[in-house]
Amino acid sequence: xxxxxxxxxxxxxxxxxxxxxxxxxxxxxxxxxxxxxxxxxxxxxxxxxxxxxxxxxxxxxxxxxxxxxxxxxxxxxxxxxxxxxxxxxxxxxxxxxxxxxxxxxxxxxxxx
Amino acid sequence: xxxxxxxxxxxxxxxxxxxxxxxxxxxxxxxxxxxxxxxxxxxxxxxxxxxxxxxxxxxxxxxxxxxxxxxxxxxxxxxxxxxxxxxxxxxxxxxxxxxxxxxxxxxxxx
Numbered sequence: 001x002x003x004x005x006x007x008x009x010x011x012x013x014x015x016x017x018x019x020x021x022x023x024x025x026x027x028x029x030x031x032x033x034x035x036x037x038x039x040x041x042x043x044x045x046x047x048x049x050x051x052x053x054x055x056x057x058x059x060x061x062x063x064x065x066x067x068x069x070x071x072x073x074x075x076x077x078x079x080x081x082x083x084x085x086x087x088x089x090x091x092x093x094x095x096x097x098x099x100x101x102x103x104x105x106x107x108x109x110x111x112x
Numbered sequence: 113x114x115x116x117x118x119x120x121x122x123x124x125x126x127x128x129x130x131x132x133x134x135x136x137x138x139x140x141x142x143x144x145x146x147x148x149x150x151x152x153x154x155x156x157x158x159x160x161x162x163x164x165x166x167x168x169x170x171x172x173x174x175x176x177x178x179x180x181x182x183x184x185x186x187x188x189x190x191x192x193x194x195x196x197x198x199x200x201x202x203x204x205x206x207x208x209x210x211x212x213x214x215x216x217x218x219x220x221x222x
Contacts, residue, residue, distance in 0.1 A: 034210075049209070
């Protein structure tokens with residue numbers, strides 16, 4: 001069975017600092033991986049996805065993620081945090097039948 | 113504009129009542145999904161449908177029902193059998209692997 005673990009339910013960074021949100025996955029087949037962002041009381045918006053092409057994936061709003069098979073990780077990074085990045089972030093893995101299995105989410109706070 | 117709409121945005125229900133949440137998409141996607149979101153628990157799959165007139169249970173289907181009579185519509189009914197229905201409900205649709213989400217409905221049981 002596939003699963004996703006997000007390390008840290010809450011991450012706080014200062015504006016301008018590096019953002020690092022951690023995601024580890026478990027999958028018996030080559031995974032398809034996703035990062036979504038959710039602003040309060042809204043739906044989810046896709047940030048980026050890994051579908052077995054380049055291991056470094058660039059997404060919207062300056063975010064990127066690197067697929068590391070040896071570490072079963074897909075951590076999300078952004079070099080410089082903005083106040084507008086404050087939101088909840090979800091990592092997800094596809095079961096290749098189209099269903100997504102989500103991590104528990106990481107809430108990102110950005111301090112001025 | 114193409115997208116997914118959910119209504120209502122907020123819904124209040126008395127205990128023992130059934131309520132139906134609407135989800136409509138004009139993206140021409142075949143597959144549609146319903147998720148429940150609770151604080152600290154991520155999103156959990158309730159039901160999904162990959163084609164009209166067919167749907168499957170997800171991980172937490174008990175106390176919920178769905179129908180898929182039209183490609184564009186996938187309503188979710190929260191029945192009185194759902195013991196703890198207060199949550200944020202999200203509908204999604206997909207073509208291929210990427211899912212697109214609606215804005216959600218927040219259901220509160222009074």
